[in-house]
Structures are given as C-alpha cells and as structure tokens.
Amino acid sequence: MKIKYCVYFSYLDYRKLLMSFLFVSLCSFSFAQLLPVLPGVYRWADRSVKVNGDRESGVFLEGTAPNLDYLRIHATTQYKGAKPSPAHINKEREELVIVKEGTMKATIDGKTKVLGAGSVLLIMPQQMQSFENIGDGPLTYYVMQYKSTKPANLERGRTGGGSMMLNADSLVFKSTEKGGSRAYFDRATAMCERFEMHVTQLNKKGPSHTSHSHSETEIILVISGETEMTIDGKEYKADAGDFYFINSELLHGMRNAGNAPCSYFAFKWN
Known part of the structure; x- marks a missing residue:
C-alpha cells in the first residue's frame, strides 16, 4: 500500500508541476509577444480592420518603444449616424488622438468641443472620454495609446496643460521658403518628459531638412502628397494615411517625393 501511495502521490506532483510549467510558459509567451516596434513605414492599407456594427477599427502596431512599456496605434471609423463611443477611462495610459476626416464631438472630463479634420486631442490618464460622429459622413481618427517605463506623473501632466483639444483651424500656419508649419504643442505630459507636435x-519636391538624429522617438504621419524617408540607411515611401516610425537616435531624413505639395504631422517624445 505504501508503494502505491507513493506512486500516486508522485503522479499528482507531476501533474501539478506540468500545469505550473504550462502556466508559466503561456505567461512568458504572452509577454514575449510584446516586442519593440520596428522602424520603418506602417501603411493604411495594411492595418488589420475589424467591423463592429456602426464602426470599424484597424490596428497598425502594438509593442514597446524607447521610454515606453506599451505603445499601440489604431484608427477608428464611426459611420454616419453611429452611436457615440461609450464613455471610458484609461487608468494607466495616455492617449493622442488625431482626426483624419469628418466632424467629431469630443467630451473629456465633462468638457465638450467640436473638432474637424487635422484636430488633435491629448488625453491624460484617468480622464473620462467619449467621441461622437456629428457630421454628414464618416468620422475617422487615429488613436495612439502609450505608457511610459517610468511611473505616470499626473502633476507634471496637469502643470504642462492637462488634457487638450486643439482645433486645427484655431492654430496659426507660419509660411516658410519651403512651405510652412503649424505648431500644436511642446510640453511635458503625465507619461513624457517632453512631447512635441x-x-x-x-x-x-525635395528634402524638408538635412538628415539628422535626436534622442526622442518620432512618428511622421502623412496627411497629403507623396513622401520618401531615409531611416538608418534604408529607403521608404509613404502616402496619405501612412506613417513612418523612427526610433531614438536613428539618422533620418524626410522628402517630398512629388511635384505637388505634401503635408504631414511630426510628433516626438521622450
């Protein structure tokens, strides 16, 4: 009986050990899936789109980046007449939202504003938010969610200006020899020591400036025209809706690839 008891006990231990191993392996596999975002171009046509009733959403990337434990970029389209997105709070993530097309009624922490194409929202963690399509056509917007490697500094974010809703029409366009620019913000946030856009x-046709590098990670989101970019010695092309991702300290240079004007968002952080 003692021998049978010992064998049976060993079998139970074996099962427990096997289950523990499988659990740890699954957890490790899940964490291993969150890989660093690679530099290069991310195309509008390549996003993974899912339709859900009166809206659709497509993910471009999800992973880690310099100074960020988590980074996810997707685009959502609310069809005409769609119900407002459910009010929600991101407890541990900050968000940057860019209106691609349509008219958005945005509400953040009880404040509401109507925003058109080219408008930008910067939303601190722990703020209630909701978006509604109030236009005659679809409303499409990019969402960048991110979490810093360091703990969120809510006081720094509030001092920097808190959550923001910036209508493109209210910002000044400054002409230059090559075209012009429109500044959105240059500030500290809850997740970033500096975020500039x-x-x-x-x-x-031609370069925006000479190739350069900097400590900030940067995204170039093409609004219109044909563009080219060199990143770390490799050549890429992007059209409207696509964006380039440039990791910290990589040498890069942006160019207008066509004879017609091009325009793009540039935003960087650390």
Missing part, C-alpha cells in the same frame, strides 16, 4: 507642409 507640429504639421509641416512642403510645396516642392
């Missing part, structure tokens, strides 16, 4: 327009 602007729009650049290039009226003629």
Whole structure:
C-alpha cells in the first residue's frame, strides 16, 4: 500500500508541476509577444480592420518603444449616424488622438468641443472620454495609446496643460521658403518628459531638412502628397494615411517625393 501511495502521490506532483510549467510558459509567451516596434513605414492599407456594427477599427502596431512599456496605434471609423463611443477611462495610459476626416464631438472630463479634420486631442490618464460622429459622413481618427517605463506623473501632466483639444483651424500656419508649419504643442505630459507636435507642409519636391538624429522617438504621419524617408540607411515611401516610425537616435531624413505639395504631422517624445 505504501508503494502505491507513493506512486500516486508522485503522479499528482507531476501533474501539478506540468500545469505550473504550462502556466508559466503561456505567461512568458504572452509577454514575449510584446516586442519593440520596428522602424520603418506602417501603411493604411495594411492595418488589420475589424467591423463592429456602426464602426470599424484597424490596428497598425502594438509593442514597446524607447521610454515606453506599451505603445499601440489604431484608427477608428464611426459611420454616419453611429452611436457615440461609450464613455471610458484609461487608468494607466495616455492617449493622442488625431482626426483624419469628418466632424467629431469630443467630451473629456465633462468638457465638450467640436473638432474637424487635422484636430488633435491629448488625453491624460484617468480622464473620462467619449467621441461622437456629428457630421454628414464618416468620422475617422487615429488613436495612439502609450505608457511610459517610468511611473505616470499626473502633476507634471496637469502643470504642462492637462488634457487638450486643439482645433486645427484655431492654430496659426507660419509660411516658410519651403512651405510652412503649424505648431500644436511642446510640453511635458503625465507619461513624457517632453512631447512635441507640429504639421509641416512642403510645396516642392525635395528634402524638408538635412538628415539628422535626436534622442526622442518620432512618428511622421502623412496627411497629403507623396513622401520618401531615409531611416538608418534604408529607403521608404509613404502616402496619405501612412506613417513612418523612427526610433531614438536613428539618422533620418524626410522628402517630398512629388511635384505637388505634401503635408504631414511630426510628433516626438521622450
């Protein structure tokens, strides 16, 4: 009987050990899936789109980045007459929202504003938010969710200006020899020591500036025209809706690839 008891006990231990191993393996596999975002171009046509009733959403990327434990970028389209997105709070993530097309009624922490194409929202963690399509056509917007490697600093975010809703029409466009630019913000946030964002327009074919590098990670989101970019010695092309991702310290240079004007958002952070 003792021998049978010992064998039976060993079998139970084996099952427990096996289940523990499988659990740890699954957890490790899940964490391993969250890989660093690679530099290069992310195309509008390549996003993974899912339709859900009166709206659709497509993910471009999800992973980690310099100074960020988590980074996810997707685009959502609310069809005409769609119900408002359910009010919700992101407890541990900050968000940058860019209106691609349509008219948005945005509500953040009880404040409401109507925003058109080119408008931008910066939403701190722990703020109630909701978006509604109030236009005659579809409403499409990009959403960048991110969480810093360091703990969120809500006081720093509030001092920097808190959550913001910036209508593109209210911002000044400054002309330059090559085209012009429109500044959105340059500030600290709850997740970033510095976050800067602007729009650049290039009226003629050619470079925006000489190739350079910086400590901030940067995204270039193409609004219109044909563009080219060199990132770390590799050549990429992007059209309206696509964006380039440039990791910290990588040498890069942006160019207008066509004879017609091009324009793009540039935003960087650390």
